[in-house]
Each structure stands twice: as C-alpha cells, then as structure tokens.
Amino acid sequence: MKLLKKIAWALLIVFVGMQFFRPETNTAEAGHLDAFLTETNPSQEVRLILKQACNDCHSNQTIYPWYSNIAPISYWMDEHIEHGKEELNFSEWATYKKKKKDHKLEELVEEVEEGKMPLNEYTWTHVDAKLTDGQIKALTDWAKRTRALYQIGERPQ
Numbered sequence: 001m002k003l004l005k006k007i008a009w010a011l012l013i014v015f016v017g018m019q020f021f022r023p024e025t026n027t028a029e030a031g032h033l034d035a036f037l038t039e040t041n042p043s044q045e046v047r048l049i050l051k052q053a054c055n056d057c058h059s060n061q062t063i064y065p066w067y068s069n070i071a072p073i074s075y076w077m078d079e080h081i082e083h084g085k086e087e088l089n090f091s092e093w094a095t096y097k098k099k100k101k102d103h104k105l106e107e108l109v110e111e112v113e114e115g116k117m118p119l120n121e122y123t124w125t126h127v128d129a130k131l132t133d134g135q136i137k138a139l140t141d142w143a144k145r146t147r148a149l150y151q152i153g154e155r156p157q
C-alpha cells in the first residue's frame with residue numbers, strides 16, 4: 001500500500017510538472033488563407049468543410065479546445081498539427097509549385113474518399129468534422145476541378 005501511495009504521488013508530481021511545458025500555439029495573422037482561397041476558389045460549402053474538418057491541422061491557424069491546454073493532451077495535439085502541416089499547409093499554398101499543388105489535391109481526393117482524413121481521433125471530439133457523403137463529394141469534386149484548372153494552365157504556375 002505504501003508503495004502504491006508513493007507511485008501515485010510521483011505520477012501526480014510528473015503530471016503537475018508537465019503543465020509548465022506548453023507547445024507553442026499555432027496561430028497566424030488574419031489573411032493567411034487568402035492566397036489559397038483566391039487560387040482554388042472553393043464554394044461556401046467547401047470553405048466550411050475545410051474550416052470545420054481540416055484547417056486545424058493543415059493551416060497556420062488552429063482553433064484550440066479547452067482541453068488542449070492540458071498536458072499530455074497538448075503534446076499529442078501538437079504532434080498532429082506539426083505533422084499535418086508538414087504534409088499539407090493551406091496557409092503556405094503560394095509557396096508550392098504547380099506540380100506540388102496538383103499532387104496535394106490528388107492526395108486530398110484519395111485520403112478523403114478512403115475516409116482517412118480527417119483523422120479518426122479528431123472526429124471523436126469535433127462532431128462537425130465527421131463528413132457526410134454529400135460533403136465528401138463536394139470536397140473531392142472541388143479538388144478534382146481545381147486540379148484540372150492547374151493542369152490546363154488556368155491557374156498560377
């Protein structure tokens with residue numbers, strides 16, 4: 001019993017100590033998505049889908065829920081955000097070359113059609129991010145149309 005009590009205290013101290021180490025928050029200036037939105041011209045419906053289901057991990061602006069302040073949840077979320085942005089960051093769209101834009105949109109269609117994005121664990125707490133069949137179609141149709149525009153040179157290179 002004594003040992004268990006010691007372990008419980010040690011865990012509590014570690015947990016409290018963790019709270020002092022916070023990952024940097026992912027917050028951008030207003031207008032960080034302007035270039036992306038102008039170039040890919042999503043409908044209002046698609047904008048809302050991106051906002052509710054993707055931008056937290058694929059843009060420079062995350063909307064943080066209250067529990068994101070609690071370590072180790074904060075570390076776990078930060079890992080997703082950093083990794084997600086590394087693969088695809090709408091806020092940095094203007095820095096991508098045409099070929100990369102086309103490829104990222106191709107990946108987007110694949111990931112969304114296969115139900116891999118948004119990440120499952122994200123939809124546990126973000127109910128709005130669970131995409132309906134109609135939303136999946138709207139999002140992938142937009143991505144396919146935009147790819148076609150890049151391919152025929154109707155968009156910046």
Ligand code: HEC
Nearest residue numbers: 053054056057080083084087088107108111117118119122
């Ligand atoms: C909770 C964070 C999170 C959310 C929300 C999220 N993603 Fe991701 N996404 C990631 C992570 C992490 C990766 C990289 C690892 C992987 O592929 O599983 C990734 C990878 C991707 C890739 C692959 C890029 C490449 O070049 O291979 C695409 C495309 C993508 N996400 C699109 C989306 C779309 C579209 C949405 C919204 C419908 C979305 N993601 C929502 C975290 C997220």
